[in-house]
Amino acid sequence: MWQLFQFPLCPFSRKVRLMLTEKGVPFELVRESPWERRDEFVDLNPAGRTPVMVESDRGIVLIDSRAICDYFEETVDAVPMIPGPATDRAEIRRLVAWLDEQLYADVVGPLLEERMRKRLVKREAPDTKVLREAMRACNAHLDYLDYLLDHRRWLAGPLLTLADLAAAAHLSVADYLGGVDWRGHKQTVDWYGVMKSRPSFRPLLAERMEVITPPAHYDKVDF
Template structure:
C-alpha cells in the first residue's frame, strides 16, 4: 500500500527533529512542510489544537490519518514500521530507551533548552529583545551537568540506552543539535559524547538536519562539519 506522508514541523524544534530522524532511519519517504507555529496558523491549529509541532499526516486509499506531536508519531512509526526497531529488541533496552526519551523531552528540555533556546531562538522569533545573560549562564551550567551524565552512560554503553541505536539517541541528538546550531555545546570537554554525536551526525538520516537554516538565525561555523 502506497502511503503519502507529510510532516509539518519547525526545522529547529527538537521534537520535530526526533521524528525526522526516525523517518529517515526507517527509510520512509515524506514531504516536509515548515510552519511558523508560534503564529498559530488556522490550518495548522485545525490539525493540532495545541499548536505544537510536529504533525504527521498520512494519506492512503482515500483515508487520512493525522498524528500529533513527537511521542505519538514515534509510537505510530514503531507500531506500523517495526524494522529497524528503534526502541530496542529486549525489554531492558526498551525500558531504558523510554526512560531517556522522557529525560530529554522533559528534564533536558526544561533545564537546558528552556533557557538557551528561549534566549537565543524564541526571543528573536517573537521579537522579545536581547538574551538575558543570567538565563544563558543557567542554561549552560545545566547543559554541562547533563553532558556529565551522558558521559557516564556512554562509558558503559555503545549507545545511550544500551548496545543498539535507539530513539533515546535520536532524542538526545535532536536536543543537542539545536543547542549546537547556536554554538553552545562544549564538545572539547566531553569526548565520549562528542564521539557518540559524530557517529549520529554521520548517519544518512542526520544529513537533512545539517542543511537546516532559518532566516535571521545563522548556525555556528562547525554546525554541519562532520569532522568538527
C-alpha cells in the same frame, strides 16, 4: 505521502525526522511556525505545537513526537528503534522521556526562547543570565551522557535506538544556538560525531533558520 509539519529548530520534529529516515518512511516537510498560531494548523493540533504528521489520503493525523514515534515503531517493522526485551525497551523510553522533558526544560527550551523566539518573534535582546544557566545545565547533562557512553556502545545499550536519535535531535538544536561547550566531553563528542555522519542526520545539519547563524563547527563531523 505523509506530511510532517515542523520548523528547522524544533528538536521534537528532528527526532521524528531521524526516526522516519532511519526506517525508510517517505515524508514531505511542511514548514510551520507554531508561534503564528495559523488557524489551519491549530485545527490540526489545538495545542499549536510541532510536530504534527498528516496522511490526508487515509485521514490520519498524529500529534506529539513520542506518539508519532510509537506509531511508526508499531507499524513499520524495518530498523526497530525501541528493540529488545521489555527491560531494554523500558530503558530506551526512560532516556527519551528524560531528554524530551529534562534536557529540553533545562537547556533547549531556554535557548530557543532567548536566541530564537526573542529575536524572530518578540524583537527583544536575550537574557544573558538565562543563557549562562542553560549552558551550565547543558554541561551537567553532557556529564551524564559521558557516563552512559563509558558503559555502553550507544546511549541505551549495544544498539542504536530512539534514545540516540532524541539526544542527537536536542543537542543539535542546542549546538546550532551556541549553547554547547563540547570541551571535556570526549565520549559524547565521539558519539555525536558518529551521529552527525549518518545519512539520516545530514539533511538536518544542512538546514538553516532565517537570521540565526550556527557556529562554524555545527555541521562538521570532525569538530
